[in-house]
Amino acid sequence: MRRPSSTVVVVAGDRAAEVTTALDGLHNVRAIPRGQRTPAEMTDVVTRATATYVLHDADPLAEVGDAWTGFFDGTTPVGGLEVAIETTLGALRAERLVLPDYYVVLDPDGLTPTRRHWWLGVLAGAAPARVVPSPASAGAVKETLRTLSAGRWWPSDLDGWLRGLPRQVPDRVGLPGVPF
Structure with a gap:
């Protein structure tokens, strides 16, 4: 799998494109809004x-996240989560x-x-230091960048991790000692 030489940060949320754009021009930061x-x-x-x-707002796991949320909220068609997982794994x-x-x-x-x-x-349970909450402002995200800490990378068995998501139940996921 290809790995960029930069530290890549996805800004996620309702104002992600706006916040990402506002951070372009900071020293050592390249902000790339997804656009079209x-x-x-x-x-x-x-x-x-x-x-x-390198900051951007194009979440590579967006389809899986939408399908997982819809699976547990009852809004995704049967099999939709599995299709999203397999499509993402292929990509x-x-x-x-x-x-x-x-x-x-x-x-x-x-x-x-x-x-x-x-x-x-789900995501923080897979790689705790890799998911960081922040207020939705460029200033807050700028401060968050200064505090990013090292931590384990995403699971090495991406296939097993992603295919196991239908068993990752909200309110129970990420808790130690709680079986799927």
């Missing part, structure tokens, strides 16, 4: 960028998508409970 780019185009732009931090293998080093989640308290569990349960 496809996920594969974003991956190409992000992996070629040269800066200490990761083909290097049309690349996982970021960090997710900065804007205003998680304002998210629906299931969506909040996606970010702060």
